[in-house]
Amino acid sequence: MAGxxxxxxxxxxxxxxxFGGLKxxxxxxxxxxxxxxxxxxxxxxxxxxxxFNLLTGVYKPTEGSFYLNGQRMNGRxxxxxxxxxxxxxxxxxxxxxxxxxxxxxxxxxNRELMYQLPQAILRTPSYWREEARITERARELLRIVHLxxxxxxxxxxxxxxxxxxxxxxxxxxxxxxxLLLDEPAAGMNPTETEELLDxxxxxxxxxxxxxxxxxxxxxxxxRICGRIQVLDFGxxxxxxxxxxxxxxxxxxxxxxxxxxxxxGEGQEHxxxxxxxxxxxxxxx
Numbered sequence: 001m002a003g004x005x006x007x008x009x010x011x012x013x014x015x016x017x018x019f020g021g022l023k024x025x026x027x028x029x030x031x032x033x034x035x036x037x038x039x040x041x042x043x044x045x046x047x048x049x050x051x052f053n054l055l056t057g058v059y060k061p062t063e064g065s066f067y068l069n070g071q072r073m074n075g076r077x078x079x080x081x082x083x084x085x086x087x088x089x090x091x092x093x094x095x096x097x098x099x100x101x102x103x104x105x106x107x108x109x110n111r112e113l114m115y116q117l118p119q120a121i122l123r124t125p126s127y128w129r130e131e132a133r134i135t136e137r138a139r140e141l142l143r144i145v146h147l148x149x150x151x152x153x154x155x156x157x158x159x160x161x162x163x164x165x166x167x168x169x170x171x172x173x174x175x176x177x178x179l180l181l182d183e184p185a186a187g188m189n190p191t192e193t194e195e196l197l198d199x200x201x202x203x204x205x206x207x208x209x210x211x212x213x214x215x216x217x218x219x220x221x222x223r224i225c226g227r228i229q230v231l232d233f234g235x236x237x238x239x240x241x242x243x244x245x246x247x248x249x250x251x252x253x254x255x256x257x258x259x260x261x262x263x264g265e266g267q268e269h270x271x272x273x274x275x276x277x278x279x280x281x282x283x284x
Contacts, residue, residue, distance in 0.1 A: 007070035008033050009210040010086075010178050014064035015054060016234075024050045025234045028064070030212075032178065035204055037211040039225035041218070041245075043254055047234040048214045049091065052180050055212075056088050057081045069177065085177035089167040089184055097156035101147060101166055104155050105138040108173035141169040144206075145199055161192035165199065172203060179203075181213045185220055193217065197224055222246065230254065 008031040015028040025047045032038050040048050053059040055066060057078040065074050068084050076084070096104050142148055145165040150158065155166060164184055171179055181200070185193045197220060204211055215221050221228065222242040230238040230245060232254040238245055245251055 007067070009036075009069060010055070010066065010212070011070075012051075012055070012064070012066040015051075015061050015066055016063040017050065017054060017059055018062045023234055025054065025231075028054075028231075028236060030229060032210045032212060034210060035208050036227070037200070037204055037213065037225050039213050039215065039221045039228040040231065041215070041221060041228060042231035042237075045233075046231040046254075048231055049182060050234070051231070052088060052182055052212075052214065055081075055180060056086060082174055082176070085175070086180065087171040087174045087176035087178075088180035089164070089171060089182055091183045091186060093160075093163050093167060095155040095163060095166060095170070098154060100151065101142065101153050101155055101158065102135065102138050102151040104166060105141055105169050105173050106134055108170045109134050109137070138169075138173065141172050142166075144172070144203060145169045146195065161188050161196075164188065164192075164196065168199065168203070172207070176209060178210045178212065181211060181215070183214055183216060185215055185217045193220060200224060 010030065010032040012028055012030045016026045017024050028047075028051060030038070040051065042048055050059065054061050055073075057073075057076055057080070061074060065072055067073060068081075068086060071084065073081055073084065073086075096107060099107070139148070139151060142151060145168055147158075147162060147165060147169065150162070155163065158166060164187075168179075168181075168184070184200075185196055188196060200211065200213075201224070203209065213221065213225060225242060228238075228240065228242055228245045229236055230248070230251050232250075237250045237254060238248045240248070
């Protein structure tokens with residue numbers, strides 16, 4: 001409608017949190033538009049997962065605010081933020097491991113069920129119609145992440161890479177507007193990583209969702225993200241295209257460290273091994 005203000009899907013404004021005397025995240029600002037895929041990177045301990053915890057209500061910000069499509073999210077509980085449209089995956093997979101694959105996906109659809117408890121107890125026709133509807137939708141999501149045919153497996157029996165994809169299907173089942181992916185390629189082999197990359201592209205384009213990605217596989221980040229923001233010790237040190245980030249001196253210093261006797265050239269004195277950063281320039 002003409003004249004209506006257009007909001008970014010996510011807007012974080014001066015967002016921060018302090019634990020005692022330590023500022024884990026300070027003055028974090030980020031805007032993500034519709035269908036945009038943004039990477040959030042930085043050395044270990046930079047504050048990336050803390051940002052995700054702020055955006056999902058696990059932590060309450062001690063300063064600043066964040067908005068989803070113009071609606072302020074501060075103070076909302078995690079389930080309320082999920083209902084508003086923010087979903088996430090985790091570094092450590094968190095599935096209902098003894099439930100079936102399809103039931104893991106259906107569990108994320110509880111809030112949209114169209115029947116009441118008495119109908120479920122009595123197994124009325126409306127109950128069965130609704131069960132059929134959500135079962136078919138769950139099957140469709142499992143097809144999208146290439147898990148068709150495994151609907152009745154226990155989640156715990158899936159290979160690691162397939163468990164990662166099941167987490168994504170479960171997140172999709174919440175009808176989110178913003179998907180936060182926390183190291184989705186961790187532990188995957190190159191073939192699984194390529195398949196994951198294709199799935200992320202597909203769901204972004206099909207569902208018009210926005211994605212904020214934390215990932216240590218820099219070749220994946222550089223290939224999939226249109227824009228990258230870099231954290232170090234809880235503060236943003238750079239933001240730009242993959243090419244700009246790959247050659248940014250502050251980013252190189254954050255990952256590779258600085259030798260005070262060499263005039264500031266990057267050396268291998270970073271905090272976390274730095275092999276991941278050597279991958280940055282390969283595809284940039």
